[in-house]
Amino acid sequence: MKLLSVNAGSSTLKFRLYEMPEEKIIMKGQYERIGLDGSCYNLKIGEEKASALVEMKDHKEAVSLLLEHLLEFKVIASLDEIEAVGHRIAHGGSKYSKSSEIDNELLLEVEAISPLAPLHNPAALKGIKAFMEAIPNAVNVACFDTAFHQTMDEATYLYPVPYEWYAKYGVRKYGFHGLSHKFITEKMTNILEKVPNLIICHIGGGGSVTAVKEGKSIDTSMGFTPNAGIMMGTRSGDIDYSLISYIMQKEEQSLEWVDKKLNFESGLQGVAGMSDLRDIDESYENNEAKGVLAIDMYTNKIVDYIARFYMKLGGKVDAICFTAGGGENDPIIRSGVMKKLAAIGVIADEEKNEATVVRKGVEGVISKENSTIPVYVLGTDEELMIARDTYEIYCQ
Numbered sequence: 001m002k003l004l005s006v007n008a009g010s011s012t013l014k015f016r017l018y019e020m021p022e023e024k025i026i027m028k029g030q031y032e033r034i035g036l037d038g039s040c041y042n043l044k045i046g047e048e049k050a051s052a053l054v055e056m057k058d059h060k061e062a063v064s065l066l067l068e069h070l071l072e073f074k075v076i077a078s079l080d081e082i083e084a085v086g087h088r089i090a091h092g093g094s095k096y097s098k099s100s101e102i103d104n105e106l107l108l109e110v111e112a113i114s115p116l117a118p119l120h121n122p123a124a125l126k127g128i129k130a131f132m133e134a135i136p137n138a139v140n141v142a143c144f145d146t147a148f149h150q151t152m153d154e155a156t157y158l159y160p161v162p163y164e165w166y167a168k169y170g171v172r173k174y175g176f177h178g179l180s181h182k183f184i185t186e187k188m189t190n191i192l193e194k195v196p197n198l199i200i201c202h203i204g205g206g207g208s209v210t211a212v213k214e215g216k217s218i219d220t221s222m223g224f225t226p227n228a229g230i231m232m233g234t235r236s237g238d239i240d241y242s243l244i245s246y247i248m249q250k251e252e253q254s255l256e257w258v259d260k261k262l263n264f265e266s267g268l269q270g271v272a273g274m275s276d277l278r279d280i281d282e283s284y285e286n287n288e289a290k291g292v293l294a295i296d297m298y299t300n301k302i303v304d305y306i307a308r309f310y311m312k313l314g315g316k317v318d319a320i321c322f323t324a325g326g327g328e329n330d331p332i333i334r335s336g337v338m339k340k341l342a343a344i345g346v347i348a349d350e351e352k353n354e355a356t357v358v359r360k361g362v363e364g365v366i367s368k369e370n371s372t373i374p375v376y377v378l379g380t381d382e383e384l385m386i387a388r389d390t391y392e393i394y395c396q
Contacts, residue, residue, distance in 0.1 A: 013066065059123050
């Protein structure tokens with residue numbers, strides 16, 4: 001059967017067309033800068049590539065163009081060949097602990113919690129409705145990025161704030177990157193041939209660290225929003241909340257101004273003046289002060305969460321896993337983290353670490369045999385996770 005895996009961002013729409021259950025990619029691509037000047041698409045069909053600038057006012061137009069391209073490139077003869085569509089939903093609130101078939105009730109609930117993910121949920125809803133209208137016979141499935149973390153217990157997900165904030169407004173830790181953390185957990189279950197205890201470091205423009213006990217998330221670094229946890233490309237991560245009112249007074253600025261600073265001008269960008277880890281690495285290798293400082297701070301923040309979760313897992317950790325853009329391809333960050341974990345017996349194999357780059361097709365163990373905890377580098381695949389969840393629900 002043919003199945004579409006769709007990942008809608010605030011101004012993007014990524015997709016893959018799969019042949020399932022073989023998990024064969026027939027066509028993939030993304031539509032970028034939706035609703036902005038310079039909107040465009042990039043597609044890959046086998047070895048053939050196609051790209052162009054094209055106006056897309058909203059996600060509905062992007063979906064229409066995607067479906068036109070599927071027909072134009074003859075990967076399908078009719079839209080009816082697409083039997084299922086899986087959609088990434090950034091925020092599923094506290095109700096959804098697994099992927100679910102989409103019906104009117106689910107759509108209303110996702111819309112109701114859109115204030116918790118204002119950039120992503122509305123865009124995803126537009127895409128879902130467009131697909132349901134264009135391919136009415138297809139099964140549509142919502143795959144929530146928060147679902148994997150719904151196994152956290154109450155003492156973990158609640159904040160020490162007035163309980164009525166949780167009861168009235170849903171103020172709690174939700175966690176994100178769940179599709180990626182779930183994919184790596186399943187991958188490690190196959191590798192280790194057992195249900196594992198893991199510490200997973202999803203390191204990219206956004207980053208999160210998750211503690212997995214017996215295959216289930218028991219804690220994660222991101223919280224009510226993705227701005228919590230480790231420092232990231234442009235997000236601050238954990239800070240003392242009192243500095244918000246302090247800076248507002250000093251700068252005579254609004255809460256909206258501070259919020260923008262903490263989300264888009266902090267993290268690596270705030271410290272080093274750049275957010276891309278490749279640029280940070282170059283600065284570090286050139287021994288530039290801000291680059292060295294940024295790497296030191298960044299690895300500190302990751303280690304802080306690994307150490308916290310090591311204790312939470314009672315020291316029983318089957319593996320530490322690096323994934324996502326930085327985790328998969330950045331030996332400098334990984335080396336810095338492993339050196340700071342020497343106190344718990346982690347020993348890096350620097351030769352393997354340098355050689356292990358997922359974009360070059362190399363993944364695997366980057367620690368020495370006598371390391372107390374093996375350290376893995378693994379490629380993640382959120383679109384494939386969406387496809388697997390969608391296929392499972394389709395077959396029910």
